[in-house]
Amino acid sequence: MIDIPDSDRQLIDQAIFLPMLLTVLQRDLAAIDKGSFKLKQPYQISIEAIIRDVQKDLAAAKRYLHKNNIKIIRGRSENNFTFYMVMYKGGEEKRSYFNDKIRNNVEDLLDYYLVGRQEER
Structure with a gap:
């Protein structure tokens, strides 16, 4: 495992x-x-606004990764896991995510954009 800052x-x-x-x-x-x-x-407007916020954050993350030559390659999904390869500053890190954990992370992000992001404004 390579040392990737938080x-x-x-x-x-x-x-x-x-x-x-x-x-x-x-x-x-x-x-x-x-x-x-x-x-x-009202639901459509809210979801469309969240989609724009997510797209903006995703574009910023992709720009940063591209600028710093960090690459993510999605691997196979097997049983209950999905695998990714992260290329970071000349090193490689294999990462596996439990599919239920992926769902929970996406749900947490949805909660952030629905509630947490609104509280920041």
């Missing part, structure tokens, strides 16, 4: 989990569009 680890995790959060939000937006909500527009 700040870089956090950005690596963002680059892995934020695209998953975008997928969830886009599916939820489609479900709202097709659903029988009485007042769709």
Whole structure:
């Protein structure tokens, strides 16, 4: 295992989990569009605003990783794990994520963007 600073680890995790959060939000937006909500527009506006925030944060993380020559390669999914290879300053680190942990991390991010991010403003 290579020594990756916590700040870089956090950005690596963002680059892995934020695209998953975008997928969830886009599916939820489609479900709202097709659903029988009485007042769709407030939900749509809220989710679209969160999508823009997530896209902005993901773009910043990707720019940082690109600028610092950090690469993430998604590997295979096997049983209950998904594997990633992180190329960091000439070294390689293999990382495995328990799929339930991935779901929990994405859920935590959703909570952050729904509640925590609003409290920062």
